[in-house]
Amino acid sequence: MxxxxxxxxxxxxxxxxxxxxxxxxxxxxxxxxxxxxxxxxxxxxxxxxxxxxxxxxxxxxxxxxxxxxxxxxxxxxxxxxxxxxxxxIGMLFQNGALFDSQAVWENVAFGLLARGLVTRAEARDVAAKVLSQVGLDAGVGELPPAELSGGMQKRVGLARAIAAEPxxxxxxxxxxxxxxxxxxxxxxxxxxxxxxxxxxxxxxxxxxxxxxxxxxxxxxxxxxxxxxxxxxxxxxxxxxxxxxxxxxxxxxxxxxxxxxx
Amino acid sequence: MNLVLDPVAALGRLVLGLVSLLGELAIFTIAAVSGLFRPPYYLRNFGRALMEIGYFSLPVVALTAIFTGMVLALQSYVGFSRFDSQSVIASVVVLSLTRELGPVLAGLMVAGRAGSAMAAELGTMRVTDQIDALSTLATDPMRYLVTPRLLAGLIALPLLVVVADILGVAGGFLVSTIRLGFNAPAYLQSTMTYLHASDVISGLVKAAVFGFVIALMGCFHGYRSRGGAQGVGGATTAAVVSASILILALDYVLTQAFFAP
The missing domain is CATH 3.40.50.300 (P-loop containing nucleotide triphosphate hydrolases)
Structure with a gap:
């Protein structure tokens, strides 16, 4: 530098x-x-x-x-x-602001898919990897956000914010x-x-x-x-x-x- | 308190508020429609909106059309029998349905069912920061949320009206032949003789306009909702009321444009 x-x-x-x-x-x-x-x-x-x-x-x-x-x-x-x-910029919102019409893995991979950095076929595995970085099991990825506790929603929000490595x-x-x-x-x-x-x-x-x-x-x-x-x-x-x-x-x-x- | 100036000031505020709202709506419409001509296109969202507006509205539109056709046949019979003109009932039923009642009633039903749902969904997304979250994930919320719904409304309502026209005529046919003793082949022949392509096409054009308006009102009021649950409730009411009024007003304008001497 x-x-x-x-x-x-x-x-x-x-x-x-x-x-x-x-x-x-x-x-x-x-x-x-x-x-x-x-x-x-x-x-x-x-x-x-x-x-x-x-x-x-x-x-x-x-x-x-x-x-x-x-x-x-x-x-x-x-x-x-x-x-x-x-x-x-990656952003963690106060209440998570997770998309409730999508599964957790789709939320996490959303920014990557929008930027064309991964294909939809790859997104689930990438999301599982990012979820593990915030201490969540890959199985959580299949759940809708509404089924998660407040703390888990914050973790998923964090995973979504860091997924594109901002x-x-x-x-x-x-x-x-x-x-x-x-x-x-x-x-x-x-x-x-x-x-x-x-x-x-x-x-x-x-x-x-x-x-x-x-x-x-x-x-x-x-x-x-x-x-x-x-x-x-x-x-x-x-x-x-x-x-x-x-x-x-x-x-x-x-x-x-x-x-x- | 000034008895002269206060009412003038209130009127001025009302006019300014209305002009501001119309300006906001115009900008919103242009931003959403411009998404039709520039990628990215969100086909999954379009498909989902098409199902929501079209397929899931089918039962309510079908029931409305059948009963309207049945009532129309009965009422026409009562009215026209006073002039000994029962033979025109078939054409009255088919023309009323294809030109007016099919598109207007289907539009009002869809405004109540799908327009309110759109406003509630987008309103909830707004007050829970989900729309802001889209912006931070390299996604334009207008193109992602609004454009697919407008296109779906534009396409779905004419398809629903085709179904409504057929079922409405069938309802009239059933009442006329079973209850009123009309000859079935003669009724059908009378129906087809006086029906012109322009009658059906004008109804479908109206339906496309109404579908666009329903989706626009649902998205516009939902997108700009504020203030939690009460704001979302207000947006839902405003979406249904404004779409219903616009449907009736535009129906007159379009009828004038198509058929005025």
Missing amino acids: STLQAMTPKLRIRGLRKAFGAKQVLDGVDLDVMPGTGMVVIGGSGTGKSVLLKCILGLIWPDSGEILIDGEDVLTAKPARARELRDQ SIMFFDEPTTGLDPIMGAVIDGLIVDCVKRLGSTSIAITHDMTSAQRIGDRIAMLHEGRIVWEGEAESVMRSGNPLVDQFTHGRRDGPIRMALRK
């Missing part, structure tokens, strides 16, 4: 803004994620973490700003090139709805998969235990901006009053939860 490549962030976000009506959800987000780094974005509910990921994925179009993948702005790139850049991985609230043990299992699988693929990852969560397990660095999103960023191990003693209140779960502090009166 050349020095220039080493210095170019895998993902760079500059001045990202997005409003829904009068509500300014993202208000100038700046964030760099270096290659091979695990970044975790923390923040309260409704602070725009999911909107940030959706903007990067192209599911929501931001009002202004830059989103650079490998130094190229996906917002100004030609549609075909933007698709190529975004095709590097160089960037997104995890949306990976431990939400899971018991602490299953949460730890999913976090462990995420770390293993990201390490094995050498991917750059971004996770969004408000589970601090999970954030410290899967992140090398942590950034906090508050009122549409990144208000703090640092090493994962330093987050509990950041010295930032916003981060301190959030990480220690204090009711009193500078963060005021928006409540409807």
Whole structure:
């Protein structure tokens, strides 16, 4: 890897803004994620973490700003090139988002089939191999997603996200709805998969235990901006009053939860 | 509160909302139809939609057509016997069915059965992030979900109407010959004498338009549904109501275009 490549962030976000009506959800987000780094974005509910990921994925179009993948702005790139850049991203959705009309193996191999990387005849075996990487038996591949527990659905979602060996991985609230043990299992699988693929990852969560397990660095999103960023191990003693209140779960502090009166 | 300006503002909001909705529908339709002319083509999805709209709607359409034909024969007999014109019953039944009742009633039945199912399926996919997941797996959701259903609607409804026409005429034939004492060969000859190819073709063209509209409304309302179970329920209702109204309105427009003096 050349020095220039080493210095170019895998993902760079500059001045990202997005409003829904009068509500300014993202208000100038700046964030760099270096290659091979695990970044975790923390923040309260409704602070725009999911909107940030959706903007990067192209599911929501931001009002202004830059989103650079490998130094190229996906917002100004030609549609075909933007698709190529975004095709590097694998995504684990909060609730799995598995296609309930298809068997588990079809879910896992979906991206590979869509990209023409495997034939339908090969897909079942490839899916079984990927399922084994997340600790699931090949027999699970024949089941419909509705028959799986929440933890198994998360594993299948993870298998689907890693099947095409993406160089960037997104995890949306990976431990939400899971018991602490299953949460730890999913976090462990995420770390293993990201390490094995050498991917750059971004996770969004408000589970601090999970954030410290899967992140090398942590950034906090508050009122549409990144208000703090640092090493994962330093987050509990950041010295930032916003981060301190959030990480220690204090009711009193500078963060005021928006409540409807 | 301003008694003059408030109603004007409300009317303005209504008009703007309607224009915005129509614009959204136009963009949605163009995006979906353009998928017919550019690969990839999702033949499995097309086949599945064809079965869902066509084959599985066959019983309800068949029953509707048979009973409509039977009732039409009875009512025509009662009405025309007042003018001593019972001999025209066969042609009244066949012309009413092929030109109007076959396509309209089949359309309304399919809107209730398949249109609602489409809206519910796509709505659920939307609120569970499955549509977003498709985008992250190198698949255009419009081409994958919507285009095959529009094509299936366009093809399936004319096929259903052919069946409905035959069964409706058969229903009228049975009542006329068994209950009303008509001579069977004479009834059939009267049916065929006054039936022109244009009567059947106009009905099939109407059916194709109605099939497209049913699929379009089902997909459009399902695709843009928001807010969980309530949103999906609202999308389903909107799909059936809008498709039914459009079927009746377009029936007049098409009849005017085909047969107006």
